[in-house]
Amino acid sequence: MDKTTNHKAWFLVLPxxxxxxxxxxxxxxxxxxxxxQDTFGNNQFFWAGLEWFREMLESERMWNALGRQLVFSATILAIEVPLGIFVALNMPKRGIWASVCLVLMSLPLLIPWNVVGTIWQIFGRVDIGLLGYTLDKLGIDYNYTQDAVDAWITVIVMDVWHWTSLVALLAYAGLQSIPDAYYQAAKIDQASRWKVFRYIELPKMAGVLMIAVLLRFMDSFMIYTEPFVVTGGGPGNATTFLSIDLVKMALGQFDLGPAAAFSIMYFLVILLISWVFYTVMTNLDKKGG
Amino acid sequence: MADATMTEPRRAALPRVNTRAVVMGLYLLFLLLPIYWLVNMSLKTNAEILGGFSLWPRDLTLANYATILTDASWYMGYVNSLIYVVLNTVISVTVALPAAYAFSRYRFMGDKHLFFWLLTNRMAPPAVFALPFFQLYSSVGLFDTHIAVALAHCLFNVPLAVWILEGFMRGVPKEIDETAYIDGYSFPRFFVKIFMPLIASGIGVAAFFCFMFSWVELLLSRTLTSVDAKPIAATMTRTVSASGLDWGVLAAAGVLTIVPGALVIYFVRNYIAKGFALGRV
Incomplete structure (x- = not known):
């Protein structure tokens, strides 16, 4: 749509x-x-320049947290995006079952994040949780509070459980916007199922999928509550992601300077990656019309 | 051969329907099993939870729910949460409406930069903001009030609401605005009487997402409250650390936090698909 130039529109944006x-x-x-700044208590602050930034950049603790964070975000994106698309392709297109699926799939999205943590904390316990108990009875050694690998698996499965529906619902919306005529044309051409997906469904979903990836990336990069409730960042520091580490530093140890420097770098990393996604997305938008 | 059975996306060929149903069935089972387990636990006594393993409550009890619904320190958590969530939703949508209109209709100085800057606030990790928020709201005397949490949640909900509403407004033809102005409508009157009804579903979707993200957030709402505005989620964490083993009550509290969300989904279920269809979340 053509937009008129009107600088008075600023007034509408003011609130x-x-x-x-x-x-x-x-x-x-x-x-x-x-x-x-640096402080010796009593609200007395001293200019510290870039000292904290230098300290944080040299701190192994931050690099380790960043590494874990990147692995986590990459893993859940690699699972949730294909799985979400797959689920969307299998969802009923209309009728009562479509509504039922929509409502049930939205359910995990509206559970407070700490309750999500609580659900999985209970579900994975060997003594009272269905998952933990079943695995234990099958003879699989599983203990998410002691074993780092088990803790990682639990946190990742939890995130997949929590957020795959968002990807699926977005992809589903993209699919819904494809006119029937496209499928009929594909049928006349005797296109294979794969070709229908590759040349009709995937391009039509590209826009919403970019948004899904962007949202999932941002939110997984900021994840705090769910792993904190389930593992508390442990065992050891195995599941201490950036936000958990930051809160420990800022509100636990009250190291204001380093925590602030950490915050700024953290924010900049998210901003940078999101900006790349955003630019790619808007360019796609322009090409797609 | 699996490909061959999948070539007709619309026809109700029997084998294809079955694979679909199986896939959806398994996925929904995966989603619902942990929730079922929580409900199951909330209906058991603590003795039964810790005493042995059972797939359904043998000794059905509503005592856990009774504990929560009769104890003010528990149920006030729900009231507090609902108050700030509703406040936040109203504030976010109200300020986002005119801004989204400006972005969807006009080109003005710095509009693109402003739009991206707004979105960056959606990307700000709450953990970064927890401490400064605490100090800011303490210094202006808003600490432990509902409005403090509502304002803090505007950080990520306002950009989101602007983003969603802008998408919906772009779909309304500009001729409608122009006709209304020719007919002598003033801007506020046109906006409320004609424009807002046209994007009613958009407002619904925006409100839904504001509600959702404010309802599920814990870090900021816990940091900004101590007693009077303590959200239910924070009440739960406190109880876990204090008594540690009251699994039944904890599970019941969890189940009760799912209820408002489930109700909201039920009411907006027809709009959700539409909202997602615009590719804006």
């Missing part, structure tokens, strides 16, 4: 600006402020 300035800019400035 949002005021609100976001209050709830984002002021706190962010506080963080920046802390990141360049």
């Amino acid at each position: 949002v600006l005021a609100l976001v300035a209050f709830s984002a800019v002021i706190p962010l400035m506080t963080v920046v402020n802390y990141s360049v």
